[in-house]
Amino acid sequence: MLSPLASLRAGLERRLKPEGRAWLRQALSEATDVTEPAGPAGLPRWELHFVTAGRRCGPAPHTEGGAPDPVDAARVLILHAAAPGTDALVRLYGKGSADERRAVLLALPHLDPPPRTARALSLVEDALRTNDTRLVAAALGPYAAAHLDAHQWRQGVLKCLFTGVPTAAVAGLEHRAAGDDELARMLEDYARERTAAGRTVPEDLAYVLRLARFEESRDTPHPPGPHRPGPDPSVPDPSGHPPPAAPHRRSQSRSQPRPPESPPQSPRSPQPRSQSPQPRSPES
Amino acid sequence: MPTQSRSIPRIFDPHIHMTSRTTDDYAAMYQAGVRALVEPSFWLGQPRTSPATFYDYFDSLLGWEPFRAAQYGIVHHCTLALNPKEANDPRCTPVLEELPRYLLKDGVVAVGEIGYDSMTPAEDTALAAQLELALVHELPALVHTPHRDKAAGLARTLDVLRESKLPPERVVLDHLNETTVGPAADSGCWLGFSIYPDTKMDPDRMVRILRVHGTERVLVNSAADWGRSDPLKTRHVAEAMLAAGFDEDDVDRVLWRNPVAFYGQSGRLRLDAVPAGERLFAGNSILRGGE
Numbered sequence: 001m002l003s004p005l006a007s008l009r010a011g012l013e014r015r016l017k018p019e020g021r022a023w024l025r026q027a028l029s030e031a032t033d034v035t036e037p038a039g040p041a042g043l044p045r046w047e048l049h050f051v052t053a054g055r056r057c058g059p060a061p062h063t064e065g066g067a068p069d070p071v072d073a074a075r076v077l078i079l080h081a082a083a084p085g086t087d088a089l090v091r092l093y094g095k096g097s098a099d100e101r102r103a104v105l106l107a108l109p110h111l112d113p114p115p116r117t118a119r120a121l122s123l124v125e126d127a128l129r130t131n132d133t134r135l136v137a138a139a140l141g142p143y144a145a146a147h148l149d150a151h152q153w154r155q156g157v158l159k160c161l162f163t164g165v166p167t168a169a170v171a172g173l174e175h176r177a178a179g180d181d182e183l184a185r186m187l188e189d190y191a192r193e194r195t196a197a198g199r200t201v202p203e204d205l206a207y208v209l210r211l212a213r214f215e216e217s218r219d220t221p222h223p224p225g226p227h228r229p230g231p232d233p234s235v236p237d238p239s240g241h242p243p244p245a246a247p248h249r250r251s252q253s254r255s256q257p258r259p260p261e262s263p264p265q266s267p268r269s270p271q272p273r274s275q276s277p278q279p280r281s282p283e284s
Numbered sequence: 285m286p287t288q289s290r291s292i293p294r295i296f297d298p299h300i301h302m303t304s305r306t307t308d309d310y311a312a313m314y315q316a317g318v319r320a321l322v323e324p325s326f327w328l329g330q331p332r333t334s335p336a337t338f339y340d341y342f343d344s345l346l347g348w349e350p351f352r353a354a355q356y357g358i359v360h361h362c363t364l365a366l367n368p369k370e371a372n373d374p375r376c377t378p379v380l381e382e383l384p385r386y387l388l389k390d391g392v393v394a395v396g397e398i399g400y401d402s403m404t405p406a407e408d409t410a411l412a413a414q415l416e417l418a419l420v421h422e423l424p425a426l427v428h429t430p431h432r433d434k435a436a437g438l439a440r441t442l443d444v445l446r447e448s449k450l451p452p453e454r455v456v457l458d459h460l461n462e463t464t465v466g467p468a469a470d471s472g473c474w475l476g477f478s479i480y481p482d483t484k485m486d487p488d489r490m491v492r493i494l495r496v497h498g499t500e501r502v503l504v505n506s507a508a509d510w511g512r513s514d515p516l517k518t519r520h521v522a523e524a525m526l527a528a529g530f531d532e533d534d535v536d537r538v539l540w541r542n543p544v545a546f547y548g549q550s551g552r553l554r555l556d557a558v559p560a561g562e563r564l565f566a567g568n569s570i571l572r573g574g575e
Binding site for chain 2: 039040041042043048051052053054055095097098099100101130131132133134
């Protein structure tokens with residue numbers, strides 16, 4: 001069986017045009033070349049490839065729902081191959097476009113050696129402060145599931161409901177939400193506020209609340225919808241994660257869920273580049 | 285002039301400062317047919333006092349603003365530069381040293397706005413340096429012509445352009461009018477016209493220029509910003525063109541194909557999110573009765 005990143009690369013190569021495929025192979029082969037800077041800004045070669053990926057491996061033809069964005073996938077692969085280290089990673093994020101920042105967030109759980117936790121978390125926290133839903137969704141991937149503290153993680157889940165990010169984007173949701181009384185209280189308060197204002201309650205809220213209240217079972221799966229395409233094991237998500245494990249009951253309650261011992265399995269990421277003409281107020 | 289028999293034109297506004305506009309503007313622009321735009325970096329009204337505020341602004345043009353536009357079905361690209369006015373402030377000129385890495389970004393389709401404001405030696409330096417940046421980054425350049433002393437400013441701009449190695453087809457000279465269109469057209473550069481409620485150009489004068497000079501190499505923009513301006517002026521020009529006897533293909537050329545051709549020289553236009561062959565109907569036109 002291929003590793004997640006090998007699957008990601010195979011899936012990406014299948015969907016690229018020949019020139020894009022040639023560029024990807026060159027970019028990955030040069031990812032460890034630090035001999036001389038390249039391009040008009042004098043960047044290391046891997047960084048030049050990382051920055052310019054959007055116009056080198058795109059536009060890819062539209063593919064089936066749930067397929068990872070090819071530019072995200074290419075950038076994650078380049079970062080993994082270049083293994084830039086924490087300082088360079090923080091610089092890339094800080095000097096990156098929104099698309100580049102998203103790629104840094106998606107790559108966090110795959111880097112070897114892993115980035116220093118406090119500094120990597122500062123990037124996650126920066127993204128969670130934005131109202132760019134593509135960044136918020138990317139921030140709540142497996143790295144946040146493993147490392148983000150309980151308060152910020154709950155705020156992230158609530159922000160998803162506020163800004164219309166499907167909670168399927170939240171990695172490890174079943175694991176971390178289970179038995180979280182504080183999260184349940186926040187969700188119930190939010191539902192009450194929406195109802196009092198005569199507004200609809202986000203569809204995902206009931207599902208997360210059942211998790212937090214230990215009421216979820218095999219009879220109450222995650223709500224289906226266009227934002228949550230069914231798992232296709234042949235197409236890993238942009239961060240290369242396998243489909244989620246089935247939610248499981250937990251036998252004991254705790255109000256402060258600790259970070260899991262190992263990175264949990266991720267539900268599928270949303271389509272971060274999807275563009276909807278339906279405006280949505282950020283509400284914050 | 286009745287509009288119900290015609291389809292709404294697809295519109296690419298090649299110069300508009302959306303940072304200064306509201307979400308209502310985005311919604312109205314979508315209704316009017318705008319599906320793509322380019323936002324040049326410019327002066328924000330309040331003078332900046334350090335290079336770092338430029339970088340936050342550039343980041344916004346590469347992050348938040350494209351996201352905001354996408355919420356309303358509009359594709360957003362940008363041009364980046366040190367603007368002519370602040371090229372005179374030594375607190376701001378270090379931006380020139382950081383521009384090379386910003387100009388690499390995927391959403392950047394030109395260097396701009398550059399050009400002259402008061403025609404000072406500092407502006408000479410910034411203009412020449414940024415034309416060189418356009419050359420080495422293989423980007424077009426959006427060159428603003430000054431509001432004051434425009435004819436002399438254009439002449440000086442053309443001198444600097446001739447000294448640069450940037451070919452004229454990679455340059456648009458913007459904010460042109462009846463007095464400057466002739467020499468600008470003779471230079472071989474693209475011709476940009478900003479349509480404003482009170483100043484610069486208006487739709488009927490724009491149509492008269494199109495009649496004389498034709499539609500080739502012409503870009504029409506709203507240049508809407510924080511001043512008195514109107515993000516729907518591109519649509520008004522389309523209506524005025526049709527009322528004056530231009531056909532829908534002429535309108536599509538000026539308001540869509542020309543900006544696509546000009547900024548397409550960057551190799552970075554991403555219009556795949558715009559539905560191909562989309563037909564926009566007049567039924568929901570925000571224009572009533574032939575404005």
